[in-house]
Each structure stands twice: as C-alpha cells, then as structure tokens.
Amino acid sequence: MKKSVFLGVVAATMTVAGAASAQATLEAVKARGELICGSNTGLTGFGAPDASGNWTGFDVDLCRALAAAIFGDATKVKFVPTTGETRFTALQSGEVDLLVRNSTWTATRDSELALDFVAVNYYDGQGFMVKKDLGVSSAKELDGATVCIQTGTTTELNLADFFKQNNISYQPVTVADDSEAQRQYLAGACDAYTTDASGLAASRATMPDAENHVILPEIISKEPLGPVVRHGDNNWGDVVRWTYYALLIAEEKGITKANVAEVATSTADEEVKRLLGVEGAGDLPTKFGLSNDAFKNAIAAVGNYGEIFAANIGEGTSINLARGLNALWTQGGLQYAPPFR
Amino acid sequence: MAVASDVPKESFRLSMLIYDTRYRSITIQIFVLILFGLFLAWLLNNTAVNLATRGKEFNFGFLWQRAGYDIGQAIIPYTNDSSHFRALLVGLVNTLVVAILGCILATILGVIIGVLRLSKNWLVGRLMTVYVEVFRNVPLLLWILLSYVILSEATPQPRDFRVTDEMAAAGEAPAASMMLFDTVAVTNRGTNVPAPLFDVSLGSVNLLGITLNLTILAYIAVIAGSVWINRLILAGARAQQEATGDRPVTWWKSILVLFGPVIALSLALGLHLEVPELRGFNFQGGILVAHSFTALLIALTLYTAAFIAEIVRAGILAISKGQSEAAFALGLRPGRTMNLIILPQALRVIIPPLISQYLNLTKNTSLGIAVSYLDLRGTLGGITLNQTGRELECMLLMMLIYLTISLIISALMNLYNTSVQIKVR
Known part of the structure; x- marks a missing residue:
C-alpha cells in the first residue's frame, strides 16, 4: 500500500505538469492576450532585466517582435527566467510559449526532447x-x-x-x-x-x-542558437520562424524601425509589399493566422535584425561582438531568409 | 406449547452490506480501495497519454549510453566514456560518503553539546544553548553556502604557493605555504592531502561485475582480525577479574595487537605517501578534497548536531534524578555516572528521534547542488536528466534510491533500537 501511494503521488505531479495541449499555441496566446517567453536568468546583451525591471537584449527583442506581430503591441509579452536546467522542462510543460535564450540546436533536443528549433538567430561557438x-x-x-x-x-x-x-x-x-x-x-x-x-x-x-x-x-x-518551440504545433513554429525571417528580410531590403511606415507607402518591391501587408499585395501574413500588417508591426516595434544586433550586442555596445557569421548572406555571413512569397 | 426451537436461518440480503454492522466496515473499505485503484489507474493513464502526445516513451535504456560529461570528484573510477549508470553510481557513492560521515560527526558533536548544555557551569551551559538556537533556527542551505564561501574566499589561490625565480633570488617567501610539514595544501579550490601509495600491489579481482581492490580487502581483513583478537584479550582479562578480583595489565597487548599487524602489512606492501605539489595550474598528486564536499559536510554536521543535542538533552532529562543520586551514593564520579548509568538508559529515549535526524541528514545531502557537489541529485537528477531529457525516469529512479537508502537506515537503526530497549526477562 505504501508503495502505491508513493507511485500515485509521483504520477499526480507528472500529470499536472503535462496538462498543456500540444496544438494551437497561437490561439492560446491570443486568448490569453499575452505572449510568455522563456528567457535567460540574466545574460547582459542577450536577455536581462535592467535596473527598472524592463527586459532588454538580443533574444528579448525577438520575443517583442513576436508579440508585436501577434497583438500589434510589443509590450504584451511576459518574460519567464529559466536556467540551463529548467528551460526545456518549462517549454515542454507549457509554462512558456517559446524559448529564446541562447539554446543550442542539437539532434538530441530535436528528437528525444521533442522540441523544434525553428531558426538560428545567432551562430556561435x-x-x-x-x-x-x-x-x-x-x-x-x-x-x-x-x-x-x-x-x-x-x-x-x-x-x-x-x-x-x-x-x-x-x-x-x-x-x-x-x-x-x-x-x-x-x-x-x-x-x-x-x-x-x-x-x-x-x-x-x-x-x-x-x-x-x-x-x-x-x-x-558549433553552437547554433535560436528560438525553440514544442514539437507538434507546426503553425506556431511557422509564426515564430517567419517573424524572425521578416526581421532578416527587412535588413536585406533596407527596411528599418524608422522608415518602415514610409517604405510601406512608397515601395515598388513586390516582396516588401507582401511582407508589410500593403493593400493590394495579397494576404500572405494572414495565412499564418496573423493580421495582414503583423510583420510590419514587428519591424516597427524592434527594427530589423541588423538594428537589433547593433543595439544590443554589436560593436559600440559594451559587449562589442562583430557580425562575423551572423552577417547577412549578401555580406558573407550565414543569415539567410527564404523568399517571402 | 410450541417453542421456537431454532433461530430462523437468516438469509443474506444485499442491503445487509450497508445496514448490517458486521459487513458495513468491510464494504466501505472495499469501496474506498476500488476508488483508490481507479484514481491510480487514471493517474497512470494520464501520464502515459501525456507522454505519448509529447512523443516521449518511458524506458531506462538511456542509463547504458555514454555519459559524455566529467565529474570533478569521483571516488570510484569514472571517465566521460562511462555510462550514465556509472555516473549514477559515482553520485550515489558521493551521497553516501557525505551522509555516513555527516551522521557520525553530527552524533559525536550532538552528544557532547547535549551533555554540556546540562552542565552546572553557567557559561558552558549558556554557550551551548546559543549554539543550538543559532544553528537550528537558520536554514541549512544558508549554512552550506556560508561554509562554502568562507572556505573558497578566505583561502589562497594555488598560484600564491608558487616561488618564482625572482622571489627565490630575493629570498622572499611565497604568499601562501603548505601545512603539516609541507604535506597539506589548502587552496581556494579544495584541500590537497597526501595519498597513500604502495610499492607492491596485490591487484584486484572481479567478482560479479564488481571490481574489488585486494589491497583494501587485505587491510580490512587485518584490522578486523586485530579487533577480534583484542576483544578476546579483553574478555580473558574480564574473566580473570571476575574469578580472582585482579585485572591483568592488558594495554600493551592491545596496542601490540591493534597496531602491530597493520604496520607490518604496510611495511610489506611498501606504503608511502604521495605528497601533492604545485604543477601548472593546480596541485597535482595526492588527493583533492573539494571545498564543496568539506562545506557540505561541515554545514550538515553543525546543523544536525544542534537537533541531536536537543534529543540527547531530552533523553538525559527523562532519566529520573534518583538514578544519578543512587550512583553518587555508590561513590561514582559525575563522568562515570553519565557514561555508565545515565546515557545507557537515555539511549532508549534518544534512538527513535535520532533515526529521523539521520534520515533528514541523508536527504539533506541533496542540497549539495547549491555548492556544485555532484551527488546523486547532481549526476542523475542534474546532468544526466538534462542531457538526456528523461525527467520522469530520472526523478522516479532518484526517489526510489533515496527511499531505499532511507529505509535501510531506518531498518538498521530500528535493529539497534530493539537491542537497547529494556529487556523483559
């Protein structure tokens, strides 16, 4: 009897932790009105709260871009600090919607941990x-x-x-x-x-x-670091992936935080029109379950990939990292976004 | 006149299961048991379903895969090519070493403090009260961190021991030096103590997959033999004392028997000490006792000793005053009264709560993770769990192991408890 009580308690603990559904993360996030992003416990430049408690950093900005894409408001995001030990459990159990905390993409994590790495936002070693x-x-x-x-x-x-x-x-x-x-x-x-x-x-x-x-x-x-989502919800993975690619395409096309509104009205580039959801250029962003101007909002909120890099970890900041492998493919780096069409 | 000769045979009706007091309690018990079984089945099913939706399967095969990580302090041989199971064993041994040493030291310290707290000397008594109140009222984790920080911040770095050519030329001494005839070095990473080495190795045998070091076995055999012979000598002396009233002098025999064979064995095997010396970044050679181990042991000992002291004090106070008065009347001095009259009786009261303290200490060793001590929680429940992503399996296994250790300690202590209880003859 003692032993069965013991097993019951164990199973109870596990079940409560595993009650999250694998499907429809995007709907859950929308219904909640807030994105929950698994972040670092504090790594300056990548993800750390500042003196007044605002989270800033390279990884944090990707979360904000995602919040802007979903809600049109970059502030509708909550950051949950996770350690190297707790991060994947937090994601698997549904405590966070995604992890953006310099986690390395490996085969084990993709398969055995049942996670999906959707992009590489920083090539590291x-x-x-x-x-x-x-x-x-x-x-x-x-x-x-x-x-x-x-x-x-x-x-x-x-x-x-x-x-x-x-x-x-x-x-x-x-x-x-x-x-x-x-x-x-x-x-x-x-x-x-x-x-x-x-x-x-x-x-x-x-x-x-x-x-x-x-x-x-x-x-x-090789340490390819990037955003991670749970395996099994492909649409959610696509939302995260393409929000990130939108930031890359923006850099490639010279769209910045400052000029995104102006570009949206004046551009003649069809890919940019599709990305920014300009009237008459189709409704590709809505296919992800987002609004047509989702990626425009994301870029307007945090800037393009290059701007995020420069503001948080680039040369001139205290961290002073060169673009190196993380330059765009057009400049000899590895950052490459598939065509938005 | 018609007399009802028999009580009419009562037929069993279903409603009797509820309304008949003879059956009711059984009915309720069976009902509750079924509910509990259903609850359990639901939990297990839920776990299985949730694991399946996440694409995870439940098996322990990962234990035989290559671990791939290194462990700083491994008492049994371990490399990163060993399996996760081997890492589990390394962690288990580390847990047991701290737990056993902690229990022994905490008992010694606790008994001393508990007895001293009852001292008639006002200062000693109050000092012990302060000790008990300070240590048991601050969380253990803080004591562990404090010991660790003190050990690692107040001790010199290994390179402070180095004598450079310029310093040698100028005749300057290095910033730090080794202790105890240059054999022990305390750095901010750990304590380097000399290691015993043997010129002659007896080798080792492999029994059922467990490698036994014959040198250690030889020492255990010799020491056990010596202790046994010593007991024979003492028993002989007691017999002679009871027969003639005259106790023969045995101390030199005891010393000879206890130490002679061990020294002879050491000489035969060519025992010598390997003294640690500074090479490169760290002291090499000898044995490194990491500060994480020392800090954990110190904190566990001091903390648990405070509780044991209270248990001992309660045990002593439970013995009626008449016992010590009778002992004094017989002319026994206070020290002997305590050792021969009070403590043996107090043990009956002390042992049961002491078991709980031993169990607490053993489980508290898992706090070693705070100072990077790689015990069972650090290897199986830490790195292995993380690298393989097998939370459920690792946690269940870890709980099972802690449960087993605790039950073994309980069983052994209960055995001891029955042996010190009053014998009803």
Whole structure:
C-alpha cells in the first residue's frame, strides 16, 4: 500500500505538469492576450532585466517582435527566467510559449526532447575566458586547469570532448548559471570559464576589470542558437520562424524601425509589399493566422535584425561582438531568409 | 406449547452490506480501495497519454549510453566514456560518503553539546544553548553556502604557493605555504592531502561485475582480525577479574595487537605517501578534497548536531534524578555516572528521534547542488536528466534510491533500537 501511494503521488505531479495541449499555441496566446517567453536568468546583451525591471537584449527583442506581430503591441509579452536546467522542462510543460535564450540546436533536443528549433538567430561557438595574468594564449595550454562550466548545457559535453581529443586533463567545477560561474571565476576558484563565445563576451562586459580578461582564440564547437518551440504545433513554429525571417528580410531590403511606415507607402518591391501587408499585395501574413500588417508591426516595434544586433550586442555596445557569421548572406555571413512569397 | 426451537436461518440480503454492522466496515473499505485503484489507474493513464502526445516513451535504456560529461570528484573510477549508470553510481557513492560521515560527526558533536548544555557551569551551559538556537533556527542551505564561501574566499589561490625565480633570488617567501610539514595544501579550490601509495600491489579481482581492490580487502581483513583478537584479550582479562578480583595489565597487548599487524602489512606492501605539489595550474598528486564536499559536510554536521543535542538533552532529562543520586551514593564520579548509568538508559529515549535526524541528514545531502557537489541529485537528477531529457525516469529512479537508502537506515537503526530497549526477562 505504501508503495502505491508513493507511485500515485509521483504520477499526480507528472500529470499536472503535462496538462498543456500540444496544438494551437497561437490561439492560446491570443486568448490569453499575452505572449510568455522563456528567457535567460540574466545574460547582459542577450536577455536581462535592467535596473527598472524592463527586459532588454538580443533574444528579448525577438520575443517583442513576436508579440508585436501577434497583438500589434510589443509590450504584451511576459518574460519567464529559466536556467540551463529548467528551460526545456518549462517549454515542454507549457509554462512558456517559446524559448529564446541562447539554446543550442542539437539532434538530441530535436528528437528525444521533442522540441523544434525553428531558426538560428545567432551562430556561435564555445570558447574559453581566462585572466590575462595567467599567461595562457591557447586553450591547449590549459592542461590541469580548473574549468567553470554551466550544467545542463551542450558546452559541458563539448568540454569533455575537447580535453579528451587533445589528451589533456582538467578539473570541472559545475555551476548552475552564468552569475555563479562569474563569481567563482572572479574569486579564482577556477582558472578558466567556458561557455558560448557570445556569452563570454557578455559576461566580460559586466566585469569591473574587463580589460584583465582574455577570450582564447579556440572555438571548440558549433553552437547554433535560436528560438525553440514544442514539437507538434507546426503553425506556431511557422509564426515564430517567419517573424524572425521578416526581421532578416527587412535588413536585406533596407527596411528599418524608422522608415518602415514610409517604405510601406512608397515601395515598388513586390516582396516588401507582401511582407508589410500593403493593400493590394495579397494576404500572405494572414495565412499564418496573423493580421495582414503583423510583420510590419514587428519591424516597427524592434527594427530589423541588423538594428537589433547593433543595439544590443554589436560593436559600440559594451559587449562589442562583430557580425562575423551572423552577417547577412549578401555580406558573407550565414543569415539567410527564404523568399517571402 | 410450541417453542421456537431454532433461530430462523437468516438469509443474506444485499442491503445487509450497508445496514448490517458486521459487513458495513468491510464494504466501505472495499469501496474506498476500488476508488483508490481507479484514481491510480487514471493517474497512470494520464501520464502515459501525456507522454505519448509529447512523443516521449518511458524506458531506462538511456542509463547504458555514454555519459559524455566529467565529474570533478569521483571516488570510484569514472571517465566521460562511462555510462550514465556509472555516473549514477559515482553520485550515489558521493551521497553516501557525505551522509555516513555527516551522521557520525553530527552524533559525536550532538552528544557532547547535549551533555554540556546540562552542565552546572553557567557559561558552558549558556554557550551551548546559543549554539543550538543559532544553528537550528537558520536554514541549512544558508549554512552550506556560508561554509562554502568562507572556505573558497578566505583561502589562497594555488598560484600564491608558487616561488618564482625572482622571489627565490630575493629570498622572499611565497604568499601562501603548505601545512603539516609541507604535506597539506589548502587552496581556494579544495584541500590537497597526501595519498597513500604502495610499492607492491596485490591487484584486484572481479567478482560479479564488481571490481574489488585486494589491497583494501587485505587491510580490512587485518584490522578486523586485530579487533577480534583484542576483544578476546579483553574478555580473558574480564574473566580473570571476575574469578580472582585482579585485572591483568592488558594495554600493551592491545596496542601490540591493534597496531602491530597493520604496520607490518604496510611495511610489506611498501606504503608511502604521495605528497601533492604545485604543477601548472593546480596541485597535482595526492588527493583533492573539494571545498564543496568539506562545506557540505561541515554545514550538515553543525546543523544536525544542534537537533541531536536537543534529543540527547531530552533523553538525559527523562532519566529520573534518583538514578544519578543512587550512583553518587555508590561513590561514582559525575563522568562515570553519565557514561555508565545515565546515557545507557537515555539511549532508549534518544534512538527513535535520532533515526529521523539521520534520515533528514541523508536527504539533506541533496542540497549539495547549491555548492556544485555532484551527488546523486547532481549526476542523475542534474546532468544526466538534462542531457538526456528523461525527467520522469530520472526523478522516479532518484526517489526510489533515496527511499531505499532511507529505509535501510531506518531498518538498521530500528535493529539497534530493539537491542537497547529494556529487556523483559
């Protein structure tokens, strides 16, 4: 009897968590009047609340664009902070509608975790940060070092592989999130801190002595980061995917936050007309279950991809990342949107 | 005159199941049981359906896949090529080590504090009261974090131990130095202690998939043998004392028996210590005891000792004053009165609540995740769960394991409890 009570309690816990329906996320979001976006617990530049509690960042702006596309109002979005450990459970259980928190697209997550990565909004790779006075210039010199690593991430597995391939040893210190990793690293409890290179740059930007830390040249993995939705609701996946592509197309066509209204009235480009939902250019955006001016609203709310990048993490911000792989395909990068027709 | 010879045979009617007190309780029990069974079936079905809609299946096959991650502190051999099951075992061993050491240390400390709290010395008594109130009224997690922060922030970095050429030329000492004849180094990452090494290895045998180290087995055998012989010597001494009233001197025999064979074995195997030394980023060689382990152990010990102290105090106060007065009247000093008269009787009151404290401590080890101690919660319930995405399986398995550990502790302590209860003869 004792054992069956135990099993019952377990099953009860699991069932409550799994009550969300897989279908019709868009309808649920519309009915709720608010988009719930799984965000970082705080990674400057990508997703972090500022001093007055407003969420800002590269990933956050994608959520705002999506809210603008659905409701015509970029403020109708709630951000739920998730850690590396809790993020996928939060998404699977329906606690959040989508995750935009620098999560790496992998085959396991696509298949076994039953998730769908709908786009890659940042092409990244795993790097190492060390203190300058350690005198290390390459990750291969880290033999015997203590390395801080966030748990529940792909970087944890890449790290083990990298040291094994190079036949060197290390001592892992497993921490829960970025802020704890920073604390341990700054206190000298670990020699090196490893995560995505963009995350390292973001962490370094918040350190009081940023100039004393150096990010090593080795990039030891591919880390395509992007928005994630639950597997099984294809329409919702399409909404997220095409909102993101709309921002890319906008950059490609020179549509910005400032000129989107003007372009909508003056443009002669048929693809732009279709994207912005100009009168007489068809009703393609409504096929996603959105209003005809959804993507126009999204661009008007946060700007195009290039503007979002420049405002949050680009050169000139404290994080100071170059476009690199994330430049448009027309400029030698990997960011490429399929035609909007 | 017609006499009703028999009570008419009562036929069974369905309504009797409700209105007849003989059957009613059984009816209700069966009814509740059926409802409960239905509820359970509904829960299980719901779980299965929800898992299916999410395209997830329920199986434990992932346990045999390659884990792929590294664990900082592994007592049993482990590499990132080992399976998730091996990682589970590493975590389980880490959990058990902290739990067992914690229970032992907390008991010792708790008994001392509990006894001292009853001290007639006003200052000692009040100090112990302060200890108990401070430690049991602050959440354990805060104690764990505090110990960890103190250990990692107040200790030097490994590179502070380094002597550079310029410093050697100038005759300067490094910022930090090793302790205990240069054998122990305390850095902000952990405590490096010397490791015992043997020139002669006895090898190991593989029994049913479990690798047994023969050197450790040899030590266990020798120590067990020594203790057994020592008990024979003491029993002989007691027999002689009871027969003649004269107790022979045995201390040198005991020392010889207890330490002689172990030292002889060590010499035969060529035991020597591998002292840690600073190479590269960290101390190499020796054994690294990470601060996460030390902090967790210290916090668990101090916290649980406060509760055990109260249990011990309650146990002692439960013994009637007449017992100690009688002991004093016989001429026993207070220390012996406590050890020989009071504590043995108090144990009867102490053991049952002590079991709960041991169970608490064991389960509280899962808070080690706060300081990155990779116990069962950290490996199976942390990294494995995350990397494989098998929440349900990992959580169920983890609950099952914690339940098993707790039941084993309970069973053992209950066994001990029956042995100290008053024997009714």
